[in-house]
Amino acid sequence: xxxVFLGILIALVVSSSLLYFTAPDRSSPVPxxxxxxxxxxxxxxxxxxxxxxxxxxGLPPLEIKIDNxxxxxxxxxxxxxxxxxxxxxxxxxxxxxxxxxxxxxHDVTDQAVAMGFGPDQTYPSxxxxxxxxxxxxxxxxxxxxxxxxxxxxxxxxxxxxxxxRWTWDDFERIGKAFVTAANPPGTRERSYFMRNVSISTxxxxxxxxxxxxxxxxxxxxxxxxxxxxxxxxxxVTDLRLIPTTAEQGAMAANSSRAGxxxxxxxxxxxxxxxxxPRWGLIRLRPMGKVPFRIVEPFHSGFPNSExxxxxxxxxxGSKYKKEATLFLKFLTTKRFNLLVIRSGDSLPPVxxxxxxxxxxxxxxxxxEWEAHKVFARVGPEIGIGYARxxxxxxxxxxxxxTKVSNSVIAGRIAPEDAxxxxxxxxxxxxxxxxxxxxxxRQKYDDLVKLQQQIDELRANGEPVPLEWISNPFHRVYYxxxxxxxxxxxx
Amino acid sequence: MKxxxxxxxLFIGLMFLLPNILGFLAFILVPLLMSFGMAFTDWDFLRxxxxxxxxxSFVGLDNFxxxxxxxxxxxxxxxTFFLMLGLPFAxxxxxxxxxxxxxAGEAKHRIKPVVCLATLIMxxxxxxxxxxxxxxxxxxxxxxxxTAVTLVxxxxxxxxxxxxxxxxxxxxxGVATYVLWKKLYHPNTGPINQGLGTLLDGLGAWVNSMPAxxxxxxxxxxxxxxxxxxxxxxxxxxxxxxxxxxxxxxxCFGSATLAVPLALLLSWLGLSTGTAILISVLxxxxxxxxxxxxxxxxxxxxxxxxxxxxxxxxxxxxIPVMLxxxxxxxxxxxxxxxxxxxxxxxxxxxxxxxxKPALMIMGLWAAIGSxxxxxxxxxxxNISPELYEAADMDGATGTQRFWHITWPQLAPVTFFISIxxxxxxxxxxxxxxxxxxxxxxxxxxTTLSYFIYNExxxxxxxxxxxxxxxxxxxxxxxxxxxxxxxxxxxxxx
Numbered sequence: 001x002x003x004v005f006l007g008i009l010i011a012l013v014v015s016s017s018l019l020y021f022t023a024p025d026r027s028s029p030v031p032x033x034x035x036x037x038x039x040x041x042x043x044x045x046x047x048x049x050x051x052x053x054x055x056x057x058g059l060p061p062l063e064i065k066i067d068n069x070x071x072x073x074x075x076x077x078x079x080x081x082x083x084x085x086x087x088x089x090x091x092x093x094x095x096x097x098x099x100x101x102x103x104x105x106h107d108v109t110d111q112a113v114a115m116g117f118g119p120d121q122t123y124p125s126x127x128x129x130x131x132x133x134x135x136x137x138x139x140x141x142x143x144x145x146x147x148x149x150x151x152x153x154x155x156x157x158x159x160x161x162x163x164x165r166w167t168w169d170d171f172e173r174i175g176k177a178f179v180t181a182a183n184p185p186g187t188r189e190r191s192y193f194m195r196n197v198s199i200s201t202x203x204x205x206x207x208x209x210x211x212x213x214x215x216x217x218x219x220x221x222x223x224x225x226x227x228x229x230x231x232x233x234x235x236v237t238d239l240r241l242i243p244t245t246a247e248q249g250a251m252a253a254n255s256s257r258a259g260x261x262x263x264x265x266x267x268x269x270x271x272x273x274x275x276x277p278r279w280g281l282i283r284l285r286p287m288g289k290v291p292f293r294i295v296e297p298f299h300s301g302f303p304n305s306e307x308x309x310x311x312x313x314x315x316x317g318s319k320y321k322k323e324a325t326l327f328l329k330f331l332t333t334k335r336f337n338l339l340v341i342r343s344g345d346s347l348p349p350v351x352x353x354x355x356x357x358x359x360x361x362x363x364x365x366x367x368e369w370e371a372h373k374v375f376a377r378v379g380p381e382i383g384i385g386y387a388r389x390x391x392x393x394x395x396x397x398x399x400x401x402t403k404v405s406n407s408v409i410a411g412r413i414a415p416e417d418a419x420x421x422x423x424x425x426x427x428x429x430x431x432x433x434x435x436x437x438x439x440x441r442q443k444y445d446d447l448v449k450l451q452q453q454i455d456e457l458r459a460n461g462e463p464v465p466l467e468w469i470s471n472p473f474h475r476v477y478y479x480x481x482x483x484x485x486x487x488x489x490x
Numbered sequence: 491m492k493x494x495x496x497x498x499x500l501f502i503g504l505m506f507l508l509p510n511i512l513g514f515l516a517f518i519l520v521p522l523l524m525s526f527g528m529a530f531t532d533w534d535f536l537r538x539x540x541x542x543x544x545x546x547s548f549v550g551l552d553n554f555x556x557x558x559x560x561x562x563x564x565x566x567x568x569x570t571f572f573l574m575l576g577l578p579f580a581x582x583x584x585x586x587x588x589x590x591x592x593x594a595g596e597a598k599h600r601i602k603p604v605v606c607l608a609t610l611i612m613x614x615x616x617x618x619x620x621x622x623x624x625x626x627x628x629x630x631x632x633x634x635x636x637t638a639v640t641l642v643x644x645x646x647x648x649x650x651x652x653x654x655x656x657x658x659x660x661x662x663x664g665v666a667t668y669v670l671w672k673k674l675y676h677p678n679t680g681p682i683n684q685g686l687g688t689l690l691d692g693l694g695a696w697v698n699s700m701p702a703x704x705x706x707x708x709x710x711x712x713x714x715x716x717x718x719x720x721x722x723x724x725x726x727x728x729x730x731x732x733x734x735x736x737x738x739x740x741x742c743f744g745s746a747t748l749a750v751p752l753a754l755l756l757s758w759l760g761l762s763t764g765t766a767i768l769i770s771v772l773x774x775x776x777x778x779x780x781x782x783x784x785x786x787x788x789x790x791x792x793x794x795x796x797x798x799x800x801x802x803x804x805x806x807x808x809i810p811v812m813l814x815x816x817x818x819x820x821x822x823x824x825x826x827x828x829x830x831x832x833x834x835x836x837x838x839x840x841x842x843x844x845x846k847p848a849l850m851i852m853g854l855w856a857a858i859g860s861x862x863x864x865x866x867x868x869x870x871x872n873i874s875p876e877l878y879e880a881a882d883m884d885g886a887t888g889t890q891r892f893w894h895i896t897w898p899q900l901a902p903v904t905f906f907i908s909i910x911x912x913x914x915x916x917x918x919x920x921x922x923x924x925x926x927x928x929x930x931x932x933x934x935x936t937t938l939s940y941f942i943y944n945e946x947x948x949x950x951x952x953x954x955x956x957x958x959x960x961x962x963x964x965x966x967x968x969x970x971x972x973x974x975x976x977x978x979x980x981x982x983x
Contacts, residue, residue: 005506074947081539102950103541190678245930246840250676316541395948407932410842436532439544 024065031320032063033327035312036076036089039068042282042343049339050330062323064088073098073395080104080315087318088327091137093128093308093386094394100131101390106314106321108328109135115329122349125385126309127472132390137313138328139349141340143277144307144379145198149293153191153269157181164295164374168205168231171298175241178272193241194273195248195262198297198306199405202228204384205300209473210397210426213454213464214447215389218426220419229408229415236409244409245402263287278375281344281368289367294374296382302477307383310346347379354379385472391430391444400425458483528956529553535950546953553957562933563941563958569846570937574915576850578806580857581907587656587858588866589896591649604645608638618688633681653867656859668925671852675838683835690833697833701826708825712818716755719812720748723804724777731781736797742778743798747805749774751812758820839927845934849922862907869903870896909973916966938962 025032037043047064054061067086070079073095079085081104091099099105112118117138119129129137147162154161159178162170175193182191203209206224211217235241243251251270252261263283265271267290274280275297284290297305312331314324330336337348341359353359354376361369388394404422407413413421434441450468457464463485469475478484530553531546532538538546557563615634644652659667674680697704727744730736736744749770756766825833838848877895886894919937923929929936929944936944938958946955 077535077950078947081535081541083540098536098950102536102539104539188678244837244840246837246845246927247677250672250678250680250839393949399944399948403930403933406930407842410932410934412842412932436534437537 024063028063030061030063031323032065033088033318033320033324034065034067034086035327036067036070036086037312038071038090039066042339042345045339045343046336049335050327053330053333053335054326059326060323062320062326064327077102077104080317083317085315085317087315087320087324088312089315090140091311091313094398096128096136096311097131097388097390098393098395099313100134100136104316105131105136106316106318106324107134107136108138108314108325111325112138112328115325117329117332121332122309123307123347123351123379123383125307125379125383125472125476127385128309128388129311137311138331139309140312140331141279141346142307142309142349142379143279143346144375144383145201145275145277145297145305146374146378147194147295147297148266148274148276148280149295150266150269150272151291151293153182153272154178156269161293162295162298165303166295166298168202168298168300172231172235172239172241175235176239179239179241182269182272189270190240190243191270191272192243193271194275195243195266195271196275197232197235197242198275199228199232199401200386201297201304201306202232202300204304204473204477205302207302207477209387209471209477210401210422211387211389211471212451213469213471213474214451215387215471216391216444216447216451217430218423220426221423222419225419226416229405229418232405233408233415237411245406266290277346279344279346285344285365291367292371294371294378296374296378302480303382304384304473304476305378305382307379307385309349347375351380384476387471387473389430391433391440392426396429397426400429525956525959528953529960530957531953533951533953533956535952549953553954554961556954557957557961562936565933566936566938566941569933569935570916570919570939572846573850573853573919573937574912575810576854576857577908577911577915580854581862581904581911583854583858584860584862584907585866585900585904587863588870589892591652591656591863591867592870601642601645604641608641611635611638611641633685656863658859659856660860664921665925667856668852668922672839672926675848677835677837677840680838682838686835690835694829694833697825697829701829704825704829705823707822709819709822712815712822716751716812716815716819719808719815720752723748723808727777728781728784730797732784732786734786734796736801737795738778738782739795740797740801741781742774743801743805745774745778747801747808748777748812750809751816754813755816755819758816840931842931842934845927845931849919849926849935852926853918853922857911862911865903865907866900869900873899905973909970912969912973913966916962916969 020026035043035047043066047066050064051061070076070086071090073092076085076089076091076095077099080089080099081102085104091105108117112135119126119135122129122139123142126139126142129135129139149161151161157178159174159181162174171194178193179191200210203220203225206228208220208222208224208228210220212219236244248262251265260283262271262274263280264287266274267284267287284292296303312328314321314328318324332350334353337350337353338358340346340348341353341356342362347354348359360372360376362372386394389397400422404413404418404425407421408415408418434444447470454464454468463483464478465485466475466478469478530548530550532549532552533546536542537544611634615631618634619631640651640655644655674682677683723744727736727741730744731741752773753766753770756769757763761769836844836848838844873896877899878891881891881895917939919935920939920943923935923937923940924943927935929940939962942955942958942962945951945958
C-alpha cells in the first residue's frame with residue numbers, strides 16, 4: 001500500500017512539473033500575454049492581425065493567448081484582486097467603474113496621449129473608458145441599440161412597418177395589430193411584437209434620467225417615471241406585446257439554439273422585432289438570408305438610444321503592462337477597425353471608419369446596405385452613454401431597477417410608486433457609500449452644492465455651464481433644449 | 491524498542507493524515523476563522539485590496555445591525571424559509587420511495603395487478619387523447635405510456651430499474667436538470683402546462699356549468715372543514731394538557747399552529763395585516779390562558795416543553811392543509827368569473843407568487859430520490875425481520891406494522907436526515923435560483939445564499955457578506971440545536 005501511495009505521489013509531482021515547464025509562457029521565446037475574452041474566429045483573427053501590425057511597425061513580437069474560461073465578471077474581479085488576473089481583459093459598460101475603482105485596471109491616461117489612443121480617437125458619448133477623469137482602456141467596439149424589424153413577418157400579416165423615427169403610440173398601435181394577427185385563438189406558441197425594451201431609453205424619451213445632473217441623487221420619484229412604468233406594464237401584461245423575463249428565458253430554452261435562441265426566434269417571426277446593437281449581424285448572418293430593416297428605438301418626444309463600449313483594459317498586476325498597452329494602440333488601427341466592420345460586430349471603435357465604403361456597402365452583403373446607413377447614423381445622432389454615478393455601482397442600479405420593474409409587472413407595486421421605491425433604494429445605497437467611504441464625502445458635498453446651483457439656474461430659466469453636468473444624458477438633453485450657457489457648448 | 495515502534499507508527503499515521511489535515515486547515519478552518527473576523531470589519535473588495543492601501547477598519551457589530559435593518563434581508567430570509575416548507579414532504583417522499591422500493595422486489599411474482607394498473611393508465615390517457623385532440627393531450631399519452639412502461643418494467647426488474655430512476659436526479663448535473671425543468675415549466679409549450687391545460691379546461695367547463703356550487707358550495711365546504719380541523723386541534727390540545735402529555739411550551743406552539751392560518755385567512759379576506767395578526771394573537775393567547783386554568787388530574791407535565799416534538803410535526807402537516815382550505819374559501823367566490831374566460835395555467839417561473847412553489851416542487855422532485863432515500867433503504871434493510879414476524883403473528887395490519895415497527899426503528903435515520911435537510915435547506919437555493927430565475931421575479935426567489943453572493947461578489951462588500959454568512963450559520967446552529975433538543979427524543983428509545 002505504501003508503494004502505491006508513493007507511486008501516486010511521484011506521478012503527481014512529475015505531472016505537475018511537466019505542466020509547469022510546458023506552460024505557454026515558459027516554452028515561448030517571446031512574452032506571452034493572456035486576454036480574457038470570448039474565444040471566437042474574430043478574436044483569433046484580431047490576434048494574428050496584431051502580430052502582423054507589431055511586425056510592420058518594427059515592434060518586438062508578442063504572443064497572445066485567449067482565456068475564455070474566466071470571462072465572468074466576478075471571476076475577473078476575484079482573480080484580479082487576488083493578484084492573478086490576465087494581462088488584458090474585456091471590460092463591459094457595467095464593469096468599468098467596478099474594476100477601475102478597485103485599482104485593478106492600469107491607468108493608461110498618459111500612454112494614451114503619447115501613443116495616440118486617447119478619447120479623441122473614439123466617440124464623445126463613450127465615457128465608460130474613464131473613471132474619475134482617468135482613462136482605463138480603449139473600446140474594442142461600440143454598441144448602439146437599434147430596433148430590428150423582420151420585414152417578412154410584417155409582410156406575412158399585412159402589417160405596415162414602423163417609420164425610421166417612431167413613437168410610443170406607433171409602437172402600441174402597430175404592436176397591437178401584429179400580435180392580434182399573429183396569435184389567432186388557439187395559438188400554442190405565442191408571437192411577440194418585440195423581445196425587450198430599454199426602460200432607460202423610455203425614461204430618457206420623456207426627458208428623465210435615473211440620476212440628477214451631478215449624479216448625486218436618484219430622481220425617479222417623478223410623474224414621468226410613473227408614466228413609463230404604466231406603459232411598460234400595459235405592453236407586457238395587458239397587450240402582451242413584450243414577453244416577461246421568464247417568458248423570454250423559456251422561449252430561448254425551447255428554441256434549441258444555445259446562446260442565440262432569440263435571434264433564431266426573430267428569424268422565425270416569433271419576435272417581430274429585436275432591440276440590439278449592430279453585433280446582431282454576427283448571429284444572424286450564419287442563419288441564412290433574413291430580410292430585415294433597422295430603425296431607431298421608438299421615443300416619446302426625445303429620440304435617444306443607449307450607447308456602450310466593450311473596452312479592453314490592462315491589468316495593473318501584469319508583468320507586461322507596457323506590451324499590453326500596445327494592444328490598445330492596435331485597436332485604433334485601420335486593420336482592426338476594418339475587421340470589426342467585416343465581422344458584423346458593433347460599431348468600430350474609431351468613428352471615422354463608419355463613413356467608409358467597407359462599412360456602408362460591404363461587398364458580400366448588398367442586402368444590408370440600407371441597414372448600415374442607419375447603423376452609421378444612429379450612434380452619432382442619438383447615442384447616449386449610460387449614467388454611472390460614482391456613488392453607487394452600476395450593477396446595483398441595474399439589479400434594483402430590474403427588480404422594481406418586475407414588481408410592477410407582478411402587480412406588487414403600483415406604477416406610481418415604482419420611482420419612489422427605486423429612488424429610496426438607490427439613495428440609501430449612495431448614503432451607505434458615503435458612510436463607509438469617507439474619502440468620497442468632500443467630492444459629494446461639492447457636487448451637491450453644484451447641483452443646487454444648477455437647480456436655481458433652471459428654476460430661473462437661466463442657462464447652465466456644460467462642465468457642471470456629469471450625467472451624459474443631461475449633457476445631450478440640455479444641449480438639445482438650448483439650456484446650456486453659450487460659452488460652454490463647444 | 492516498543493516505544494520507537496509506537497513513534498514510528500504514529501509518524502506514519504500522521505503522514506497519512508497530513509494531506510487531509512492540511513486541506514482542512516487551508517480550505518476550511520483558516521477561511522472560517524478569517525470570515526468570522528471579516529464580519530466585524532468594513533472590508534470592501536473595491537477599497538481594501540492589493541492595489542489600494544486604504545486601511546480596513548474594525549466596525550464592531552455595524553454589519554449585523556445594518557443587516558437586521560435591511561428590509562430585503564427579511565424578504566430573503568422569508569424566501570429561504572418558504573422554500574424549506576417542502577422539506578417535510580421531501581423527507582416523507584424519500585421514506586415512501588424507500589418503502590415502495592423494498593416492496594418492488596416482492597411484487598415481481600405478483601405482476602398481474604401491476605399490468606392491470608398499467609393498462610388502466612394507458613386507457614385513461616387514450617380517453618384524454620380522444621376527448622381533447624392530439625395537440626393538447628399528446629403529452630398525456632406520452633407521459634401516461636411512459637409511466638405504464640416504467641411501472642411494468644420496474645416490477646419485472648425486481649426494483650432495480652426503480653432504484654436507478656429514483657436516484658437519477660442525484661447524479662445528474664444540477665444545471666442540466668434546472669434547464670430541463672425550465673422547459674417543463676414553459677408557460678405555453680411546457681408539458682406541465684399542456685397537461686394542466688386540459689384539466690383546467692375541464693374544470694373551467696365544470697365551473698361554468700354549475701357556478702353556484704363553486705361560488706358558495708366550495709367556500710362553505712372549505713369553511714366547515716377548516717372549522718372541523720380547528721376544533722379537532724383545540725380538543726386535542728386540551729386533552730393533551732389534561733393528560734399532561736403536553737407542557738406549556740407545547741400548548742403555545744400548538745396554538746400558534748392554529749393562529750398562523752387564521753391570520754393569513756383574515757388577511758386574504760381583506761383585513762389589514764396588523765389587525766389580522768392582532769386578532770389571531772389575541773385568540774391564541776385567550777385559548778392558552780383558558781386551557782392553562784383547566785385542572786390536570788395527572789399532575790403538571792415535566793418538563794414544560796413536553797410534547798413539543800409532536801406539535802412541531804403536526805404543525806408541518808396541519809398548516810399546509812389549513813392554508814389550502816383557507817385558499818379554497820377565498821378563491822371559491824371568484825372562480826366562476828375567472829372560469830368564464832378560461833382558467834389559465836400558472837406562469838410558473840414568471841409569476842411572483844408561483845415562482846417559489848415552482849422551485850419548491852422541483853426541489854421536492856430532486857430530494858425524494860436523493861441520498862435520503864438511500865439512507866432510508868439502508869435503514870430498512872437493518873430492521874430485524876423477527877420484529878415483522880412477531881407483528882404478523884399478533885395479526886398486525888400493514889399500517890400498524892409501519893407505525894409500530896418501521897417508523898420507530900427508522901427514528902435515528904429520520905433524525906439524521908432532518909438535521910442535514912434543514913442545514914442544506916438554509917444554505918441552498920443559490921444554484922437553482924441563479925439558473926432558473928436569477929433570483930426573480932422581483933426578488934421572489936432570492937435566498938440568503940444568493941444574497942451573500944450578490945453582496946460579496948457583485949458589490950464587493952466582503953465584510954457585510956461575511957456577516958450575512960455568519961447569521962446564516964447562527965440560524966443553522968440554532969435550528970439544529972432545537973432539532974437535537976426535541977427531535978431525538980425517540981431515537982434512543
